[in-house]
Amino acid sequence: MNPRILPYVLILPVTLFLCLFFLYPFVLVSKQAFSTGAGFTLENFQDVTSHWKFPISFKNTLLLAAAVVPVQLALALLMATMVNGMGRGRDLVLYVWTIPLGISDLAAGIIWLAIFEQSGFLNSMLSGLGVIDKPVSFLSYQHPGVVFLAIALAEIWRATAIMLVILVAGIGLIPKEYYEAAEVFGASPWKRFWRITLPLLRPSLQTALVLRVILAFEIFAVVAALGGTLFPVLMGETYAYQFELLNGGAAAAIALIILAISIGFTLLILRILRVPKGASI
Amino acid sequence: MSEATVDAGPDDPRKAGKFVYIAAVVLLCAWVLVPLYFLLINTLSSPEAVNAFPKRFVPEFDLGSLTFFAGFEGMLVALKNSILVAAITMVMSITIGAPAGYALSRFDFKGKGLFRLLILLTRAFPLPLLALPLAVMFIRTGLDDTVFGLALVHTTLAIPFAVLITFSLFSGIPIELEEAAWTLGCTRLTAFTKVVFPLILPGITASAIFAFVISWNEVFAAAVLTIENRTLTAFLLQNLDTSPLHLKFAGGFILVVPALIFIFAVRKYLFAMWGIANR
Amino acid sequence: MAEIQIKNIAKRFGTYQALHNIDLTISDQEFMVLLGASGCGKSTLLRIIAGLETPSEGEVWIGGRRIDHLPPKDRGIAMVFQNYAVFPHLTVFENIGFGLRMQKMPNDEVTRRVERTAELMHIEQLTGRYSGELSGGQRQRVAVARALAMEPDVILMDEPLSNLDALLRLEMRAELKGVLAESNTTAIYVTHDQVEAMSLADRISVMHEGRIVQAATPVEVYRNPAERFVASFIGNPPMNFLPATPVKGGQWSVAGQMMDGPSANKALEFAIRPEDLKIADSGLTAVAKVVEPLGAHLLVTCAVEGHQFRAVLDSDLVVKPGETLTFAPLADRVRWFDPDTQKAVA
Numbered sequence: 001m002n003p004r005i006l007p008y009v010l011i012l013p014v015t016l017f018l019c020l021f022f023l024y025p026f027v028l029v030s031k032q033a034f035s036t037g038a039g040f041t042l043e044n045f046q047d048v049t050s051h052w053k054f055p056i057s058f059k060n061t062l063l064l065a066a067a068v069v070p071v072q073l074a075l076a077l078l079m080a081t082m083v084n085g086m087g088r089g090r091d092l093v094l095y096v097w098t099i100p101l102g103i104s105d106l107a108a109g110i111i112w113l114a115i116f117e118q119s120g121f122l123n124s125m126l127s128g129l130g131v132i133d134k135p136v137s138f139l140s141y142q143h144p145g146v147v148f149l150a151i152a153l154a155e156i157w158r159a160t161a162i163m164l165v166i167l168v169a170g171i172g173l174i175p176k177e178y179y180e181a182a183e184v185f186g187a188s189p190w191k192r193f194w195r196i197t198l199p200l201l202r203p204s205l206q207t208a209l210v211l212r213v214i215l216a217f218e219i220f221a222v223v224a225a226l227g228g229t230l231f232p233v234l235m236g237e238t239y240a241y242q243f244e245l246l247n248g249g250a251a252a253a254i255a256l257i258i259l260a261i262s263i264g265f266t267l268l269i270l271r272i273l274r275v276p277k278g279a280s281i
Numbered sequence: 282m283s284e285a286t287v288d289a290g291p292d293d294p295r296k297a298g299k300f301v302y303i304a305a306v307v308l309l310c311a312w313v314l315v316p317l318y319f320l321l322i323n324t325l326s327s328p329e330a331v332n333a334f335p336k337r338f339v340p341e342f343d344l345g346s347l348t349f350f351a352g353f354e355g356m357l358v359a360l361k362n363s364i365l366v367a368a369i370t371m372v373m374s375i376t377i378g379a380p381a382g383y384a385l386s387r388f389d390f391k392g393k394g395l396f397r398l399l400i401l402l403t404r405a406f407p408l409p410l411l412a413l414p415l416a417v418m419f420i421r422t423g424l425d426d427t428v429f430g431l432a433l434v435h436t437t438l439a440i441p442f443a444v445l446i447t448f449s450l451f452s453g454i455p456i457e458l459e460e461a462a463w464t465l466g467c468t469r470l471t472a473f474t475k476v477v478f479p480l481i482l483p484g485i486t487a488s489a490i491f492a493f494v495i496s497w498n499e500v501f502a503a504a505v506l507t508i509e510n511r512t513l514t515a516f517l518l519q520n521l522d523t524s525p526l527h528l529k530f531a532g533g534f535i536l537v538v539p540a541l542i543f544i545f546a547v548r549k550y551l552f553a554m555w556g557i558a559n560r
Numbered sequence: 561m562a563e564i565q566i567k568n569i570a571k572r573f574g575t576y577q578a579l580h581n582i583d584l585t586i587s588d589q590e591f592m593v594l595l596g597a598s599g600c601g602k603s604t605l606l607r608i609i610a611g612l613e614t615p616s617e618g619e620v621w622i623g624g625r626r627i628d629h630l631p632p633k634d635r636g637i638a639m640v641f642q643n644y645a646v647f648p649h650l651t652v653f654e655n656i657g658f659g660l661r662m663q664k665m666p667n668d669e670v671t672r673r674v675e676r677t678a679e680l681m682h683i684e685q686l687t688g689r690y691s692g693e694l695s696g697g698q699r700q701r702v703a704v705a706r707a708l709a710m711e712p713d714v715i716l717m718d719e720p721l722s723n724l725d726a727l728l729r730l731e732m733r734a735e736l737k738g739v740l741a742e743s744n745t746t747a748i749y750v751t752h753d754q755v756e757a758m759s760l761a762d763r764i765s766v767m768h769e770g771r772i773v774q775a776a777t778p779v780e781v782y783r784n785p786a787e788r789f790v791a792s793f794i795g796n797p798p799m800n801f802l803p804a805t806p807v808k809g810g811q812w813s814v815a816g817q818m819m820d821g822p823s824a825n826k827a828l829e830f831a832i833r834p835e836d837l838k839i840a841d842s843g844l845t846a847v848a849k850v851v852e853p854l855g856a857h858l859l860v861t862c863a864v865e866g867h868q869f870r871a872v873l874d875s876d877l878v879v880k881p882g883e884t885l886t887f888a889p890l891a892d893r894v895r896w897f898d899p900d901t902q903k904a905v906a
Contacts, residue, residue, distance in 0.1 A: 003388070003614075006469075010384035011396055013377040014444060021415065021437040022403050028414030082306060095548050096310045099317070102540030104498030106514050110533030114319045117526065121319050124335035135334050157316060169552040214406075221500040221514070224521055225529075235501065242413060242505060255410040262406070460612050461645035463632040465710065466662030475658075479649045 033252035044253035048241070057232035062261075064148070064233070065216035068155045072212060073205075075156065076163035081193060084171050094168070101161035108158035109225025113139075116150045116226065139226060147227045154222045159215065163208040170204025171197065206273045213269065214262045234258050320537065323530035331527040350531035353524075359516035360535065362428055363497060366512055369432035370496035371489045374439035375447075379485065382447025387456065403441045411437070412502035419506065426508050434506060435496035442495065443488055446550075450484040451477070487547040494543045498536070562623045562636070562713035562746045563588050564609065569618035571604055571770075578604045580770045581618070586746060586763075591737075593749045595757040596767035597793070602750045603718055605767075609748065610639050610716050623713055633662070638707035639716040642723065644699040646691040652678070652702050653687040659710045673709050680739060681705040697728045704736065708743060715740070717749045721756060733759055754794050758782070766790050786904055788829065788897045797834050797859065797870045802844075804830040804896070815844050815865045819889075822896055822905050831895040834859070835872040840888035846871070848883045860885070 036043050048054055079097055083090060100108070115121045116138045123135040138146045174197065182192050198205075220235040234254055241251035322338070323331050327345035330337065350356055384390070385397065412434055416425065424430035454477055462472035503515040511519065517532045524532075544551070564586040571579040579601045586592045594602040607613040609620055611632035620628040627635045638659070647655050654661075656674045665673075678684045681701040691699055700720065707715050720736075721729045737760055740747050751757055757764050758778040765775040766789075774786040785791035791799040804812045804819070805827055812821040814830045821828070835857075846862035846869055853859075858873045862885065871887060879885065896905040 004390075007384040007388035007390040007393075010380040010388075014381040014440060015396070015399070017377055017440065018399060018403060018437065021433055022406075022408075022411065025411040025414040025418065026406075028418070029411065032414060078305075079309060082302065082309075086306075091548070093306060093310065095544060096313055098548070098551060099313055099541060099544050101551075102494050102498070102543040103537055104500060104514060104540075106500045106518060107498070107533045107536035107540070110517075110529050111316045111320045111537075113526075114323050114530060114533075115316060119332060119334040119336065119526075121336050121338075124338075127335050157312070165551055172552060218501075221518060224518060228522065238410070238413075239501065239504065242416075248413065248417070251413055255413060258410065259406065455643060455645065457641045457643050457645040458647060460610075460632075461639065461641055461647075461706075462658070463612070464610055464637060464639040464716075465659035465706070466633045468631065468633065471662070476647055476649075 029252045029255055032249055033256045036249055044249040045257075047247075048237075048250045048253050048257075053232050053237060057234050057237050060231055061217060061219065061234045064152060064155070064219060065213060067148075067152050068159075069209070069212055069216055071152075071156050072160045072163055073209065075160050076167050076208065079160075079164050080167040080171055081197070083168055097164055098161045100158045101165060103158055104221065105155075105158060105219070106221035106225060108154050109222040112150055112154035112157070112222075113225055116146070139228075139230070141230055144230070147231050150226050151219075151223055151231060154226060155216070155219065158222070159212065163212055166204050166208040166211070167201065170201050173204075174200045202273045202275050206270060209269045209273070210266050213265045217258050217262050217265075317537070320530060320534055323527070324534035326527075328525065328527040331530060332525070346527040346531045347534075350528055350535070353528060355511065355516060356513075356532070359511045359513045362507070362510050363513040365428045366432045366435060366503075367493045367496040369429065370435040370439055371493040373432065373436045374443040374492040375485060375489050377436070378440050378443030379447045381444045382449075383451050385444070385448045386451035387459075400441050400444050403437070408438050408502075412505040415502075416506055425506070426510055428510060431503055431506050431510075431512065432496070434502045435499055436492075438499060438502075439492035439495045443492055446488040446491065447481075447485065450481050450488070453484075454480050484550055487550040490543050490546050494539060497539055563621075564714060564746060564748070565619075565621040566605070566609070567619040567621070569605065569608060569615045569620065571601070571608065571613065572616045578770055579608075579615075582770075582772055584765060584772060584775060586748065589744055589746055591740060591747045591749065591760060591762045593751060593757040593761035593764045594767055595751060595754060595764050597752055600767040601770040602752075602767045606716055606718055606748060606750045609714075610637055611635050636713040637716055638710040638712035638714075640703045640707050640718070640720045642719040644691075644696075644703040644720075644723075646694070646699045646702050646706075648691045650690075651687065652683060652689050652691075652694070655691070655702055656687075656706045656709050658706060673711075674705075677705040677709040680708065681735075696724055697732065700724060700732060704739070708739070711743075712745060714746045714748065715743075717747065719751055720749075722751070722753070729756075736760070754796070766793065768793070783893075784904065785895065788831075788899075788902045788904075791831055791895065791897070795833060797872070799831045799833050799895070800869045801897070802830045802864060802867055802869070803899075804828045815867075817844055819894070820891070821894070824898075824905060827899065828905060829897040829899050831897055832889045833893060834870040836890045836893035837871045837873075837887040838890065839873065839877070840886055843886050843888035844869075846885050846887060848879050848881050848885055851879050851881055 033044055034040050034042070083094055083097075086093065103111075113120070118135050118137045118139075122138065123132070126132045127135065136143075139150065140147075178196050178200070179192055182196050187195060218235050219233055220239065223231055223233050223236060235258065238251045238254045238258070241247045241254065322336070322340045324346055325340035325342050325344070326337075327341065327343040328349055329345075330341055330343065331346060381396075381400075385393065415430075415434055419425040419427075419430045424433070458476050458480075459472050462476045463469070467475060498514065500514045500518055503512045504518050507515050513532065513536065517524075517529065517536075521529070564584075566582055566584040566586075569579055569582045570577070582605060594605060596602045604613060608615045608628075611627070611630060615628060618628070619626055622636060632639075646652075647658065650658065653674055656677055657670045660670045660673060674687070675684065678687055681704055683698060683701045683705060686694065686698060686702075691702070694702065700723075703720070721732055724732060733756060749757075749760060761778055763775060764778055764781050765772045766781060767773065768789050774781055774790050776784075776786075781790060782794055785794065785799070788801070792801075802814050804814045804821065806825055807813050807818065810820055810823045812819045812828070812830065819830065821830070844864055846864045848860050848862050850861040851858065852861075853875060856875060858875050858877055858879065860871045860873060860879055862869045862871065871885070873879070897903065898905050
């Protein structure tokens with residue numbers, strides 16, 4: 001076949017597929033959000049944002065992302081650096097650390113439910129140590145802080161692995177000579193991390209942060225499993241509008257709000273961590 | 282760096298550092314494994330034990346919970362649906378995605394940048410949200426509440442990864458090998474089947490498994506798009522408020538098992554895949 | 561008969577012109593080397609002949625058949641790649657037999673030919689191995705054997721020895737020359753290594769910035785460079801150049817010294833190879849700057865009226881930096897170039 005046409009033939013299926021199931025529904029969701037049946041309107045947005053639950057779920061979503069993502073970043077960086085210097089056992093440790101990568105948010109929620117529920121392992125441990133006499137109902141409205149903590153822990157537990165993988169791959173791309181050179185010039189391990197690893201890791205940090213932040217705004221099943229209605233988040237509201245209130249327009253409006261936040265943060269991360277032209281490895 | 286620490290003398294201050302290092306590694310491993318162990322205890326205990334207090338910290342190896350799970354109305358169907366959707370997603374995302382990955386790795390063509398942008402965009406968008414309008418579209422086309430309909434959405438989720446991973450895999454095969462095959466009597470197609478495909482097969486398998494897990498784990502779109510034909514995740518989500526604890530834990534355990542196998546199967550490729558998919 | 565004719569071949573990558581309308585004829589069974597620095601277009605030209613690259617203009621003929629529109633497999637060529645391109649998932653035997661299998665050749669014939677070529681390349685012990693178990697030199701042998709097993713009309717080689725270490729390269733070079741001389745195929749060989757080119761070629765095409773500046777026998781290219789570029793590229797160290805001003809019919813002043821030369825009436829460049837200089841009582845006056853004893857001879861880098869000037873001298877001589885030397889050029893080895901056209905002037 002003509003080599004000029006061939007690449008287009010090869011990308012045609014994906015392009016068609018994405019047009020049909022990505023771009024087209026995206027247009028639909030925008031249309032739905034901006035209309036109530038007759039013409040362009042912002043009514044759906046006014047509806048959802050004026051609802052009493054919106055500010056709470058908005059705040060909760062952002063708060064959760066703000067609490068979870070930095071911890072994950074620090075943890076992933078720490079793990080990646082630790083793995084980097086490891087000789088024997090590296091593969092095993094990496095396998096263990098990346099297990100959560102394949103675990104769904106729902107399963108992660110259920111796993112942490114086993115710890116935090118009333119007859120769960122946390123209560124069992126605390127009563128075994130004599131700290132409490134009878135099991136505490138942690139995941140209830142009396143303990144909003146614990147609910148938040150449980151959700152945050154489950155998220156950190158589950159989704160640090162994806163950052164770890166991206167960062168380990170990124171560190172693997174940094175030539176060892178740079179470290180050796182820095183060491184010869186007298187840089188301590190700590191200095192080497194700040195002066196070499198971090199700056200050269202910027203492309204990977206970008207990817208990892210963008211991916212994580214976007215997913216953090218989409219948090220849904222972990223919250224459903226652990227907090228239920230105690231801890232409303234944006235994605236849960238979307239689900240509720242669609243199913244319980246059968247209000248597609250409102251669901252679409254929240255969906256677009258989540259999208260807007262995601263894009264905003266993506267651009268911000270790309271801007272902060274941009275690599276000057278020609279300064280990449 | 283690590284070798285230097287190993288050789289350190291007994292009084293070396295580095296020895297303390299080494300100890301902290303190992304302790305941290307063990308601690309982080311425990312951080313991942315202990316919650317999984319708790320789930321295992323709950324799964325391998327009788328329903329009574331799961332709901333009892335305080336909890337024992339060793340499993341009693343009772344299959345009561347799992348039997349209850351298997352006997353629960355609609356659960357096995359949901360499990361079957363999950364497997365079916367994930368399998369279709371796996372096949373579709375690779376057959377559709379791999380040619381594009383090949384095109385990206387082998388050709389320079391007008392619009393290549395635009396195409397890559399489209400792929401990256403899909404990865405940067407909260408895709409499950411698109412399930413909402415698709416629900417309407419599917420009702421019109423009769424795809425609503427079908428395994429295939431959901432698989433289409435999951436394929437959209439998995440395709441960016443399939444394209445980027447196969448792109449990096451194909452880029453790892455030197456073009457010289459293909460050119461050598463051409464000069465030795467192969468057409469583009471036979472060079473692909475005789476040379477590229479055998480070399481790429483393990484990597485393709487890994488990315489197929491990746492697609493499987495993406496679908497297997499997806500909750501939101503599954504919950505939005507299926508009503509009668511629930512997948513396991515959708516079924517569990519729907520019944521979170523009402524189902525007993527032992528059912529949740531057994532269900533959670535079944536959800537986790539493929540993840541363990543998946544990470545083990547693709548561990549060799551995990552980092553190579555992301556190393557280039559980064560760019 | 562596999563005469564190769566390259567007619568008016570041009571190649572553009574976007575706005576970049578990689579090849580400027582090249583014409584070249586390579587006769588049957590000739591060993592042609594394309595020599596040039598990286599980026600000169602030599603590999604592009606080879607790949608156009610192989611069918612791995614499409615020319616922007618022009619035609620390629622092999623054995624009286626126009627082939628530039630055919631896919632590589634139908635051109636009657638075989639190719640040896642720089643990185644060998646030995647298929648990692650096949651054994652050495654299957655690698656060598658790959659092309660024959662593609663032609664649906666019967667099994668016993670494949671075995672016969674593979675065994676013969678493996679023996680020819682001294683790898684008959686390795687036929688059961690995979691490429692990961694071979695050294696670089698062994699992979700190189702497999703790559704050549706795979707090409708030879710096809711019994712092609714034309715064998716194309718793209719820097720096949722550049723990834724080998726120096727000693728191995730020397731050994732493979734001699735072997736390659738012997739094997740190809742017996743095989744009766746026409747060969748085109750791309751390299752940036754002038755020693756390799758000199759040792760292997762029947763004819764060398766020196767390429768520069770997408771053009772062939774000279775196509776001639778190794779001795780001719782060395783002795784009579786057609787352009788200043790060739791003179792400055794071939795030879796290690798390359799030719800010395802000094803500005804020359806005409807005095808009167810055929811008499812030239814070079815660094816204050818009178819010399820006989822062509823009868824032109826404009827400034828020219830005088831050129832002489834460093835080994836074509838003799839120490840004499842009168843001649844070009846030079847001040848030695850750096851003295852490098854290289855074992856077989858002595859390389860002295862000097863300055864002649866501010867111009868860099870190298871001489872290769874007998875290793876028994878003792879020369880100290882700062883010493884003034886007087887050189888007499890061998891008269892029949894002196895060449896002249898026109899600085900405007902860059903061409904040689906007779």
